[in-house]
Amino acid sequence: MSASLVANVVLSGLLTGLVYGLMALGLSVIFGVVRVVNFAHGEMMTVAMYAAVLLFGAFKLDPMLAALPVAALFFVIGYALQAGLINPFITRPEHSQFILLVALATIITNVMLMVFGPDAHSVQTDYQLDSWAIGQIIVDKARVYAALSALAATAGLFAFFRFSRTGTAIRACADNHLGALIVGLDVKHLYALTFGLGAACVAVAGCMMTLLVEVSPSVGPSYTLLGFVIVIVGGLGSMPGALLGGVLIGVSEAMAGLFIDPSAKSMISFALLIVVLLFRPQGLLGRRT
Amino acid sequence: MTQSNRISRRQFNAAIAGLGAASALAPFGIARAASKLKVGVLLPRSSYEALIGQSCQLGADLAPGVLKSMLGVDIELMNADTESNVNTARTRAERLIHEGAHVLVGAFDSGQTAAIAQVAEQRGVPLVINIAAAPQITKQGYKYVFRNFPTAIDLVRNGLSLIGDLFHATGVEARTAVFMHVNDTFGQAMTGGIMKTLPHLKQLTFKIVDTIAYDPAAKDLSVEVSKAKAANADFLLLVCRLNDSIVLRREMVKQRWHPMGVVDPGSPGIYEEQFAKSLGKYANYVVDNPPWYNPKGALTGMVEEAFRKRNPGEKFVYHGLNAGYTFEAIMIAADAFRRAGSTDPKALADAIRATDIDKRVMLGGPIKFNAEGQVEGNKSACVQILDGVPKVVLPEYAAEAKPVFPWPEYKKA
Numbered sequence: 001m002s003a004s005l006v007a008n009v010v011l012s013g014l015l016t017g018l019v020y021g022l023m024a025l026g027l028s029v030i031f032g033v034v035r036v037v038n039f040a041h042g043e044m045m046t047v048a049m050y051a052a053v054l055l056f057g058a059f060k061l062d063p064m065l066a067a068l069p070v071a072a073l074f075f076v077i078g079y080a081l082q083a084g085l086i087n088p089f090i091t092r093p094e095h096s097q098f099i100l101l102v103a104l105a106t107i108i109t110n111v112m113l114m115v116f117g118p119d120a121h122s123v124q125t126d127y128q129l130d131s132w133a134i135g136q137i138i139v140d141k142a143r144v145y146a147a148l149s150a151l152a153a154t155a156g157l158f159a160f161f162r163f164s165r166t167g168t169a170i171r172a173c174a175d176n177h178l179g180a181l182i183v184g185l186d187v188k189h190l191y192a193l194t195f196g197l198g199a200a201c202v203a204v205a206g207c208m209m210t211l212l213v214e215v216s217p218s219v220g221p222s223y224t225l226l227g228f229v230i231v232i233v234g235g236l237g238s239m240p241g242a243l244l245g246g247v248l249i250g251v252s253e254a255m256a257g258l259f260i261d262p263s264a265k266s267m268i269s270f271a272l273l274i275v276v277l278l279f280r281p282q283g284l285l286g287r288r289t
Numbered sequence: 290m291t292q293s294n295r296i297s298r299r300q301f302n303a304a305i306a307g308l309g310a311a312s313a314l315a316p317f318g319i320a321r322a323a324s325k326l327k328v329g330v331l332l333p334r335s336s337y338e339a340l341i342g343q344s345c346q347l348g349a350d351l352a353p354g355v356l357k358s359m360l361g362v363d364i365e366l367m368n369a370d371t372e373s374n375v376n377t378a379r380t381r382a383e384r385l386i387h388e389g390a391h392v393l394v395g396a397f398d399s400g401q402t403a404a405i406a407q408v409a410e411q412r413g414v415p416l417v418i419n420i421a422a423a424p425q426i427t428k429q430g431y432k433y434v435f436r437n438f439p440t441a442i443d444l445v446r447n448g449l450s451l452i453g454d455l456f457h458a459t460g461v462e463a464r465t466a467v468f469m470h471v472n473d474t475f476g477q478a479m480t481g482g483i484m485k486t487l488p489h490l491k492q493l494t495f496k497i498v499d500t501i502a503y504d505p506a507a508k509d510l511s512v513e514v515s516k517a518k519a520a521n522a523d524f525l526l527l528v529c530r531l532n533d534s535i536v537l538r539r540e541m542v543k544q545r546w547h548p549m550g551v552v553d554p555g556s557p558g559i560y561e562e563q564f565a566k567s568l569g570k571y572a573n574y575v576v577d578n579p580p581w582y583n584p585k586g587a588l589t590g591m592v593e594e595a596f597r598k599r600n601p602g603e604k605f606v607y608h609g610l611n612a613g614y615t616f617e618a619i620m621i622a623a624d625a626f627r628r629a630g631s632t633d634p635k636a637l638a639d640a641i642r643a644t645d646i647d648k649r650v651m652l653g654g655p656i657k658f659n660a661e662g663q664v665e666g667n668k669s670a671c672v673q674i675l676d677g678v679p680k681v682v683l684p685e686y687a688a689e690a691k692p693v694f695p696w697p698e699y700k701k702a
Contacts (some may be wrong), residue, residue: 037311106343118339120532122567129542129571140511140543184599213388213508214535222506257512262503263472265512 001258004136009258010251015143017250019208021243022150023223024230026201026237029157032166032237033174033194037094039101042223043108044199048074048206048216050116056210063123064145067207071200078199082192090191105220112217120214142211149208153201154243159238160197170194174237184269229269233276235286244284248272296693312584325363326626328352328619329390331405333397336373340612341557345397345419348612349602351595359591371401379404386412391632392622394615397425406434415625415638419618420611427663433638435662437617437651439580439669445482446490447669448554448578452526453492454683455552455576455671459694463523463549465498467538469513470503470528471556477517477551479528479556497620498522505530514540523548524695531558535567542571549695553577560672560679572674574696576682581670582609583652583687592616592650606679613650621656622648 026039038044051070055061085104089097118147125142132139161167173190180187215217226249231237234245249269256268276283330349333342346368353364367390371378378401382393386408393409393416396402402421410431411415418426418436422444427436439447456463468483471474480502487493499520503513514537517525525548529537538551551574553559559577583589593605597614605612625640626632642662647655655667671683675690682692 002519008515009455009512012515016509016511119563120535120567124567125567129539131543131545133545138544140545214532219508222508254512258516262501262507262510262513262516265507266504 001009002136007137008256009254010222011137011139012143013251013254015140015147016254017247018147018150018243019143019205019246020230020250021225021234022146022153022201022208023205024227024234024242024246025150025154025157026198026205027233028082028231028237028239028242029201030195030198031231032239032252034082034086034090034191034265036090036097037101037228038198039063039098039224040105040108041202041227042218042225043105043205043220044074045202045209045223046112046215046217046220047108048203049210049219050112050121052207052210053121053123053215055096056125062125062209063210064149067149067204070207071203074203075196077196079192079196081199082195083184083188086195087188087191109217109220114219118216118218120216122214123210125211132186146208146211150243150246152253153204154239157197157201158239164239166193184282226269229273232283233273235283237287238283238285241283241285248284254281302402303416307451325365326632327365327367327389327391327622328622329367329382329385329388329393329395330619331369331371331385331395331401332391333373333378333401333614334368334370338373338398342370342373342405343569344608344611344614346594346601347608348419348615349394349619351592351599351612352616352623355592355595355616356620356623359620360623360627362627364623365621369627371396371398373398375399375400375404378402379408382408386414390414391626391634393415394618394622396418397421397611399426402426406431409433411432413634415622415634415636415641417618417641418644419615427661428680431662433634435621435641435664436656437621437656437664437667438614439667440663441478442482442486443667444555444580444669445479445486447580449483449486449490449493451578451669451671451683452552452554452580453490455692455694456618457492458683458685459692461549461694465520465522465594466524467517467520467522468497468500468526468528469517469622470500471530471533472502473505473530475530475556476502476505476528479554483526483528483554486666495523496564497526503533505533507533507650508536508605511544513528513537514544514546518544518546522548525551525628528556529555529558530556531561531563534558535564538568538571538575547696549699551575555579555669559600559674560607560610562604565674565677565679569677572677574675574693576671576673576692576694577609577679578669578671580614580667581672581681581687582613582650584609584681584689585687586649587648588648589613609650617650617656652684 030038048070052066054061055066089100127141130141169185170190173187230245230249231242236240252268253265257265332345356362367385369381369385375544382405396405397420399421402418403426410433415433418439422441470480501513555578559575565572596605621644625637629636629640642658645657652668652670656664670681672679673682680689681687682690
């Protein structure tokens with residue numbers, strides 16, 4: 001087995017992992033603050049993918065540019081969803097939240113089926129199938145762009161939570177819900193804001209994913225599952241954890257495909273999940289609660 | 290006078306008895322003398338096989354009109370959706386027979402077809418299978434089950450033989466292949482067939498240097514393609530489905546892997562509209578060897594014309610396989626009905642068994658059933674995507690274009 005083959009596979013796994021991380025970021029942000037697990041995460045991303053495909057079809061808008069208006073729209077939708085639908089469930093048992101979001105996911109999937117049909121849709125940009133060749137190493141352009149977007153989105157979110165007053169207030173809510181209420185923070189508004197931010201993350205991830213894969217209504221659940229695996233490995237609620245989890249899953253799947261068998265890729269990510277749950281249940285970068 | 294017009298008790302009783310006898314015998318009398326053949330068409334028109342089921346249905350919908358003008362036979366279609374589900378297929382078959390279907394046609398999927406075959410055999414109603422490749426369906430000793438579609442092993446043999454023909458026609462000698470296949474039931478069955486058949490096909494001199502199985506639902510095949518590329522084989526032998534074939538071809542372009550070509554011995558996906566639509570120019574030159582219609586056949590022209598009129602938004606080339614075999618299944622039933630002059634199930638089954646039709650839509654010899662109810666001699670075609678459209682390049686008598694192999698972009702590793 002040549003070194004260039006291993007290098008190609010590791011690089012591909014790394015870039016794919018960063019895209020996975022971007023996908024899981026929204027899930028992690030929402031859970032970290034609102035403490036609600038978004039079981040409609042993959043389905044929301046699928047809607048964002050369709051939005052990118054529609055914008056490309058109508059205006060030839062590159063998915064990287066489409067990410068901005070789609071993220072803005074998703075922020076509004078996410079805010080409204082949390083304020084109007086999820087907030088009343090915050091204090092209810094977890095199984096109620098679970099059923100609510102699974103119902104939402106089912107509705108989204110079926111509406112997409114009705115609107116777009118079962119066929120797969122995609123965008124075709126000029127650079128989508130391009131790659132750079134550095135010696136024997138082939139670097140996929142679209143994956144690099146998606147990975148850079150993941151890093152930029154994570155950095156942006158990190159800066160927002162660290163340096164802005166609103167971000168600090170949201171972190172205060174996440175740290176101590178009761179304390180936040182006592183000092184007069186509008187917790188419901190901050191939760192809605194967080195859900196909006198998480199949804200915007202999902203939107204960016206969805207737009208970038210259209211550069212890599214086709215979209216059909218049925219892909220949502222697999223992304224939800226993958227998102228869960230990543231945030232559990234990285235640590236639920238941790239933004240760097242989401243990226244780390246994504247990279248770990250991406251690289252380990254790639255290595256398993258190379259050294260064991262391509263069919264064993266998913267098996268390895270679930271094996272990793274079990275190991276993390278056994279030895280570090282809070283995830284690699286998660287905080288023990 | 291008045292009295293003479295009245296019906297006596299004896300006359301009334303006789304009339305009632307006569308009516309009773311007439312109505313008791315009526316179903317038989319009417320069925321046997323029926324001028325119309327009721328065909329129960331069972332297809333997976335919803336759920337995960339919906340696209341193909343609906344494609345098959347387009348062929349069924351053509352049949353009454355075309356066969357009326359061809360054979361002078363009236364056909365009434367009784368359509369039923371199997372919902373891509375074995376149990377639903379079974380219950381829908383029962384219901385169609387209960388509602389008076391004289392013959393059943395269907396059902397694209399081997400599992401569903403096997404369930405329908407059991408019902409047909411138990412109820413003594415002929416079933417003409419349009420598409421289903423599992424060999425065991427016609428190995429059960431059934432008397433009412435007939436299949437005009439190659440079995441899985443024939444599919445593999447035909448598909449592999451055409452690879453030899455492709456090399457011969459283009460004067461290319463490919464010595465090595467890397468074999469990639471989906472790891473689902475279909476992929477495993479095809480792989481088994483290929484490994485069993487390949488050593489016996491002496492005209493094929495290439496060696497498989499690496500075998501890579503992958504998940505058909507995979508959204509990323511970069512590792513698989515890296516491995517395949519590293520095998521440095523002359524060409525890629527591929528058993529795929531639609532979505533993965535698109536992902537795989539994209540990944541080949543990204544990784545700048547330019548083998549002599551991609552050749553599929555006959556799985557679905559590559560010849561479907563979505564493949565060319567999604568890949569644009571990168572779909573070109575990929576080869577698939579599925580069972581196919583004869584684009585130069587006289588009957589094909591007639592059917593294609595009817596298809597165009599009925600479905601102006603659709604292209605026959607993307608439905609030819611499914612619609613063609615479904616049309617032929619109904620044609621077999623109609624032809625048997627014409628010869629039997631009856632809808633009696635046994636007479637129909639006997640007539641189907643004696644079928645001898647040489648004017649066909651699909652490639653292959655005449656439609657004749659062997660003792661097992663299987664048509665032998667259905668052929669595959671070497672279909673290559675050229676200018677974004679699947680075209681028959683082999684066999685020569687049906688060819689619409691010359692094969693291009695190796696690809697223009699081929700770079701020797």
